[in-house]
Amino acid sequence: MAANLIRYDFCDALIGTQTQADFAALRPALEAAWREVKETDLRRLHGKEPTPSDKQPLDAAFFELPEKLLHAYQANRDSSELGRILATAKRLQEEVDRVVVLGIGGSYMGARAL
Incomplete structure (x- = not known):
């Protein structure tokens, strides 16, 4: 890299x-x-x-996450986690005009709990 x-x-x-x-x-x-x-x-x-x-x-898994997500996306776009995220984002972009993310600043735990 x-x-x-x-x-x-x-x-x-x-x-x-x-x-x-x-x-x-x-x-x-x-x-x-x-x-x-x-x-x-x-x-x-x-x-x-x-x-x-x-x-x-x-x-520490966050450290390798971007590369892992990109490799999976390149191997199989539609079924990869990133592919599903992008498909959901595209669908929501057409349906939603506001998003609220709950968290404590720098933590994913609030969003994970939802």
Whole structure:
């Protein structure tokens, strides 16, 4: 997979005294978190090493989800999860003019509960 497929442009998103340098200073911590998921949590997810109690329940499947969904979609568009989501979205686009998603900000648990 090619590097830098997604780029975040936070132009006009800074609040108050935050600067681009403030965000750049976060880079080492963000890269360390990324490496932890990529190099450690995925091994745990696939049962290659035990998951410590402070990491349970391990919810690292999100990391591989985009690639997994795209591969399934390429293999069989109509019956894949992404294909069904797109078909439902198309149908709802014609029928619905407003959508409310319940959640606690950053969590899928509200929508999952519905």
